Amino acid sequence: AQSVAQPEDQVNVAEGNPLTVKCTYSVSGNPYLFWYVQYPNRGLQFLLKYITGDNLVKGSYGFEAEFNKSQTSFHLKKPSALVSDSALYFCAVRAFRGGSTLGRLYFGRGTQLTVWP
């Protein structure tokens, strides 16, 4: 069974400090991993993804994430947080096995990031 865990409901950081939003996953087969961000009253906006290759992937707005296969993690990071980064962040996984993708995304519960000035 596929699942995603985001162990922190909330992360609070000061502007200018580095931030990390944690995600661990469980899949049968190789994972495709995604981060989405949701601003109030908005839809889910794609930030970045890991499919294959370099374990460190870079995405929109200065965010990056590191795929760690041994720890089954895909933590979202940013070296210097901005107040405008405050939003709800979702980690998601898709499974790939047997030459086909199973298209559905499995989401974590979301982590509310608050960056204070």
Next chain:
Amino acid sequence: EPEVTQTPSHQVTQMGQEVILRCVPISNHLYFYWYRQILGQKVEFLVSFYNNEISEKSEIFDDQFSVERPDGSNFTLKIRSTKLEDSAMYFCASTGGGFETQYFGPGTRLLVL
């Protein structure tokens, strides 16, 4: 930049009524999805649609739900007889291929009274 659009943004309905949620996926995309997010809970997959048929559905997607692509642009989710527990934010998503990123619409907030 192309985006997925959804209408209405909000809908209030009485229990037992039928609702149709509408989505316009990105124009050259081929795979379409519906997800829902009950307040305070995680985003959950409902159904995927490709080549004019359902390719996968979750256990949530029972006989009360149906999807349709009535023309070349719209993708709809119908709930035949709404229940209180159908109250949620419903997201439509589309992608150009099975390996690619799913892009989400802004959602329709459905409230069943």
